[in-house]
Amino acid sequence: MSTLQITGGTVLRPDMTAREADVLADRETGRIVEIGDTAAGEETLDASGCLVVPGLVNPHCHVAMTLLRGYADDKPLDAWLREDIWPVEAALEPGDIEAGTRLGAVELLKNGVTAIGDMYFEMPTVADVLGEAGLRARIGHGIVTVGKDDADARADFEEGLAVARDLDGAADGRIRTALMPHSLTTADADLVEEFVPRARDAGVPLHYHANETREEVEPIVEDHGVRPLEYADDLGMLEDGDFIAHGVHVDRTEIELLADRDVGVAHCPASNMKLASGIAPVQTMLDAGVTVGIGTDGAASNNDLDPFDELRDAAMVGKLGADDAAALAAPEVVRAATEGGAELLGFDAGRIEEGALADLAVVDFEKPHLTPAHDPVSHLAYAVRGSDVEHTVVGGEVVVRNRRVQTLDEAAVRREAEAHAEALIRRAEGN
Numbered sequence: 001m002s003t004l005q006i007t008g009g010t011v012l013r014p015d016m017t018a019r020e021a022d023v024l025a026d027r028e029t030g031r032i033v034e035i036g037d038t039a040a041g042e043e044t045l046d047a048s049g050c051l052v053v054p055g056l057v058n059p060h061c062h063v064a065m066t067l068l069r070g071y072a073d074d075k076p077l078d079a080w081l082r083e084d085i086w087p088v089e090a091a092l093e094p095g096d097i098e099a100g101t102r103l104g105a106v107e108l109l110k111n112g113v114t115a116i117g118d119m120y121f122e123m124p125t126v127a128d129v130l131g132e133a134g135l136r137a138r139i140g141h142g143i144v145t146v147g148k149d150d151a152d153a154r155a156d157f158e159e160g161l162a163v164a165r166d167l168d169g170a171a172d173g174r175i176r177t178a179l180m181p182h183s184l185t186t187a188d189a190d191l192v193e194e195f196v197p198r199a200r201d202a203g204v205p206l207h208y209h210a211n212e213t214r215e216e217v218e219p220i221v222e223d224h225g226v227r228p229l230e231y232a233d234d235l236g237m238l239e240d241g242d243f244i245a246h247g248v249h250v251d252r253t254e255i256e257l258l259a260d261r262d263v264g265v266a267h268c269p270a271s272n273m274k275l276a277s278g279i280a281p282v283q284t285m286l287d288a289g290v291t292v293g294i295g296t297d298g299a300a301s302n303n304d305l306d307p308f309d310e311l312r313d314a315a316m317v318g319k320l321g322a323d324d325a326a327a328l329a330a331p332e333v334v335r336a337a338t339e340g341g342a343e344l345l346g347f348d349a350g351r352i353e354e355g356a357l358a359d360l361a362v363v364d365f366e367k368p369h370l371t372p373a374h375d376p377v378s379h380l381a382y383a384v385r386g387s388d389v390e391h392t393v394v395g396g397e398v399v400v401r402n403r404r405v406q407t408l409d410e411a412a413v414r415r416e417a418e419a420h421a422e423a424l425i426r427r428a429e430g431n
């Protein structure tokens with residue numbers, strides 16, 4: 001057995017209590033084999049002064065959008081996409097997506113993220129980069145049919161399905177897939193009805209943006225006489241294993257539908273605030289039994305990929321939205337950012353337990369802003385930053401050690417990303 005021992009730390013347990021313990025991981029199975037006073041490992045990771053937590057899970061992202069960080073701000077979703085983002089994305093070349101994904105992977109890993117959901121383009125390349133980086137991911141080709149003729153729209157769905165079938169299980173099983181129509185208003189409904197059963201036959205789940213803005217909800221209600229998630233249900237888009245992004249404007253019936261169908265929600269608080277999309281009723285969803293994870297969305301609407309920012313935003317805006325300081329309490333948001341996200345993505349991770357996947361983040365608590373540490377869970381929710389992550393482990397492999405990414409050359413990744421971002425904007429703007 002090839003093992004990794006994480007020694008001398010305090011471990012966050014699934015019940016949100018903490019205790020001093022070592023963690024022993026088997027790198028062949030990628031799973032935790034022992035917690036406590038463990039046997040020595042072949043490789044050791046020093047966690048003294050640190051809290052060992054489940055790796056953070058970011059279930060909704062467009063990783064390569066790191067290239068568009070800060071390119072267009074201060075607009076609502078529809079204008080932002082149509083006036084700024086989509087015109088630039090039309091000029092994307094495969095090398096841009098490769099460079100942007102590498103940059104995003106470095107940022108995510110350094111911030112303690114071990115698993116992500118990614119919807120974008122050029123997914124075989126994305127799978128290669130994420131595999132090389134050492135991340136775990138559920139990925140899909142983002143299908144947008146608005147503005148396309150019938151043949152191109154069909155080809156986009158075919159590509160989405162082919163990606164889901166072909167890339168599933170890549171990178172030794174760390175990469176899983178989903179069919180990812182962009183949203184209920186941007187992917188053709190007839191094609192959804194045709195392709196969703198084909199995805200089901202292949203055992204492929206669905207992931208899409210839903211109920212993000214009022215402007216997106218209204219036309220569905222007007223045209224179909226039902227709420228968007230009832231419409232999604234009619235199209236066969238709400239089955240166990242599927243998960244939606246945002247779920248901001250959901251009513252009681254829709255929340256019950258999500259709970260009943262076991263469809264989870266990737267809550268993206270920073271993106272929802274930045275685009276002024278609204279405040280998602282997260283506490284109501286949790287109370288109804290809906291599984292909630294916490295996502296960053298793309299770096300162009302956030303503008304970073306730090307899950308700890310997201311945790312804090314989720315807690316803060318959750319309280320404001322519920323008009324209740326007890327809503328989205330620290331243990332609830334920490335659980336959503338770890339176990340909840342892992343459940344959405346279908347990974348047996350997000351908790352430090354024997355038998356679970358050894359996806360871990362080691363957070364340095366010996367910092368002024370984390371002193372004193374009355375309650376480590378409070379700090380995770382309200383005070384820790386991504387830059388406090390000292391080591392990151394995926395499947396028992398050390399991918400960040402002492403804040404240095406082991407799988408990618410950070411300086412080269414930054415240089416490449418800078419060059420690609422500049423050339424992309426020049427091409428898109430015709431200079």
Ligand SMILES: CSC[C@H]1O[C@@H](n2cnc3c(O)ncnc32)[C@H](O)[C@@H]1O
Pocket residue numbers: 062077081085086089119120121141142143144182209212271297298301
């Ligand atoms: C077709 S790939 C994904 C597609 O989604 C765009 N996008 C980025 N952020 C959001 C968001 O918050 N809501 C909807 N769509 C978003 C991204 O630019 C890609 O075009």
Ligand SMILES: [Zn+2]
Pocket residue numbers: 060061062209245297298
């Ligand atoms: Zn998104």
